Amino acid sequence: MAREFDIPLFYRSEIISTIKKARKESDRYRKDLSPSSVNLGNIEIRIARHFGFCFGVENAIEIAYRALDENPDKRIFLLSEMIHNPHVNEDLISRGIRFLMRTDGTSLIPFSELKPEDIVIVPAFGTTVEMFKDLESRGIETRTYNTTCPFVEKVWNRSEQLGQKGYTIVIHGRAKHEETRATFSHARSSAPSIVIQDMAEARELADFISEKRSPEEFFDHFQGRYSPGFEPARDLQRIGVVNQTTMLATETHEISEFLKSVMADHFGASEPGERFADTRDTLCYATSENQQALYALLESDGDVAIIVGGYNSSNTSHLVELCERQLPTFYVKDEGEIRSLQEIQHLDSHSGKVKLSHDWFPARRRDGKEGPIRVLISAGASCPDALVDRVVSHLAGLLGKKDHLQDALEPFRKLLSESA
Ligand code: SF4
Known part of the structure; x- marks a missing residue:
């Protein structure tokens, strides 16, 4: 650091x-x-x-300006805002960098316009597995100017570890935020995953864990925020929580403690880690x-x-x-x-x-x-x-x-x- x-x-x-x-x-x-x-x-x-x-922002800024210095004759794109500061993004635009998408994922420049020799910078929030694959399928090299913050990658690694141990991944984050979209994408390639935004949604999830509400209601309530093939009765038996790196620490801890107690109440006393992964938060x-x-x-x-x-x-x-x-x-x-x-x-x-x-x-x-x-x-x-x-x-x-x-x-x- x-x-x-x-x-x-x-x-x-x-x-x-x-x-x-x-x-x-x-x-x-x-x-x-x-x-x-x-x-x-x-x-x-x-x-x-x-x-x-x-650390992550300075790292991203260093890489983006280096991309400009090293490639005066190439077209340089950013997938979306590199970080959430309008002044930094405006300065990059004034130097010729163009944004491919808005922060909500809507297109500004069609990907069909990209050529293999173009430079595409991945923002500090990272991006989805699908996006990496899409860019690579167009012949674009994504590693040299990838500004994904190591603390975001750490959340992806934690998700993968949880998935390998058979836990469903509960992501505490804002579903529309680029980082959470990226984490959701990386998590669901390892295990069943779901995004919850706050304590109110943790309580909603608790109702499905304890089978007080029907799976149909689950699909309706968490639409777009659960991984394909998710089955509440099967996939809410063992869970682990990861967080968007920038959430409120107190809320994150409250949610983890709450879900842990819900699992214990519903499934009965169990060995530590049997139903709820015993891990620290992933705030940066x-x-x-x-x-x-x-x-x-x-x-x-x-x-x-x-x-x-x-x-x-x-x-x-x-x-x-x-x-x-x-x-x-x-x-x-x-x-x-x-x-x-x-x-x-x-x-x-x-x-x-x-x-x-x-x-x-x-x-x-x-x-x-x-x-x-x-x-x-x-x-x-x-x-x-x-x-x-x-x-x-x-x-x-x-x-x-x-x-x-x-x-x-x-x-x-x-x-x-x-x-x-
Ligand atoms: S994860 Fe933390 S260190 Fe990394 S860019 Fe975001 S706020 Fe900065």
Whole structure:
């Protein structure tokens, strides 16, 4: 995980890079989850300890830009968005990369137009077994520029192992997300598989495990989300759970524990692993770290939260979900959405719609105490630090504090020189 990737400099940043570097140097084992405080006088910006480009995203970006450098005369395609950040995808498009599909799998360019000499980049989410086969049948080499994150491949490997041990694979994920579509495809080639989205669906599945509901209802309810030939009575006798790498850790654990108890209740006490595979979750390190850092950020308390990331980013949406439980939270894709201290455009994750909110910036602290207004900031694993920089400086500008930013970074520079 310590590898440094060769990604374009414009994705790096001054403010966030200084803070991250200082924190990294003074806490090499990444154990201290307390947020970083940028003190602007009557405003304090508290930035989560961990967020932004993860291993898989930096790896994907390095490979995509290398594909551009190494193939100036070839047509380069991406199967779909490489990662869920519009700014990264737009930059790749501006350099000539074309997308073959939308994120939901609908076609943008027919595959019949592909030629064997074309370069096709597989995104960080990976792709389905069928897609790999289709590309290979067209003579396209898929290995050189395959950016599938190793943590996603780890889920595929876990699925295969579960399948070999005779378990049906229950995938906790968003059925329409590229990663879950890919995992479902890889899992079903090893064993009967089914996708469930949340705890409510785990409860639905429990009714079928304990045969309270008919198989017909099963097929109706989980349409498109079970593998061909699935037979509830036969295939729900031994199960193992894997997760989309970016789910909410608490929900994933709750679902696993719940299904384990359902299996024990229905089939009676059994040897560990006999009915329910005893495995750890398959969330990736970035999801775990970012969610843990967010809990620490929320614990530090705040008056308003801004979460930065692409609107279709699963891991970002979970950060928003956690924040919303505690304080007013705004999910923005970039600084342009913070129009003023009175007006902010953001994604309402409940309705899935972009909306405009007024008088969003708090006039006083929620705890009623004297002191600076505390603005909490974090971002998704596909969000460039440069974008968070722009959000921080834009906000400082709106607050009339832009000149204070350099002074506010001084403690981090000091920390850096002390640890040098
Ligand atoms: S969020 Fe996790 S699984 Fe996804 S690209 Fe990053 S490290 Fe890989």
